[in-house]
Amino acid sequence: MDGVIVRRVIPSDNSCLFNAVGYVMDHDKKKAPELRQVIAATVASDPQKYCEAFLGKPNAEYCNWILDSEKWGGAIELAILADYYGREIAAYDIQTTRCDLYGQESNYSERVMLIYDGLHYDALVMSPVEDAPEEFDQTIFAVQPNRSIGPVERLALNFVKDQQRKRSYTDTSKFTLRCGVCQIGVVGQKEAIEHAQATGHVNFQEYR
Known part of the structure; x- marks a missing residue:
């Protein structure tokens, strides 16, 4: 398989998770306001599932909170966005090299990848060469019957391990x-x- 794994940097504006997801799903780094609305609507529509014990705050309070562009997203938001797009989201943590997979219980046929440095999310993509323009990025990968995405998975993990060695x-x-x-x-x-x-x-x- 030809190509390299590249980290596409997302601006540090408290909405990096949403904009990173927007980029890998839609090649759009400015989706945060729209995706915050999606999450708020999803949470508001199912107060039994998204209860205070689950969210850490009352349902309505959470909905107002997540619409605030200063607030950060995390696991709850990634799980909702995986279901919204109908694709798995793999989030690699540089410090531990752990990969958290969202949406895997739904057996989606495609996966996207993010990388997390403890504070910030960026997009992980496949590029033909190191410095190719972003329009050549492959961000969506087919999930195989064994639930892996083939050689890309190993390349992504190697990239994350390299970032860990560099203490990034x-x-x-x-x-x-x-x-x-x-x-x-x-x-x-x-x-x-x-x-x-x-x-x-x-x-x-x-x-x-």
Whole structure:
């Protein structure tokens, strides 16, 4: 199979998960507002499934929250988007090289790939050569009867392992952040969440 795995960088604007999904599904890096609406509508339509215990907040509150362009997405949103598009979403975590597969229980026939560095999602694509233009990207891969996507899967994992060796990730238990509102410094995701809950401030920047 000819080609290389390439990481297509998505802007860091708190909507990287949605825009990364938009890119691998539709070659569109500006789908976040639309996909946030899709998620809110899906959650609102099934309050029994998407209950407070599942979402971590009341259904209506979550729907308002996910429509806010400052809020980040995660596993819940990826699972909903996999079903919305009818394709598996493979999310590779650089720090652990783990691959979380969303939508696999539905036996979809196609898969897309994302890569996650602890804070940020980018798109993983197959390109003819390293620096080929984005219009040549292959982002959708056929799932074979053994539920793999063939040689692409090994290439993707090798790419993720290479990123791990280069330490291209953020250890969220130890990283240092500064609150963009009050400039206070916090260490790790736990302290950042506590500060956000105490103050309502959610605009953090990483600093070293």
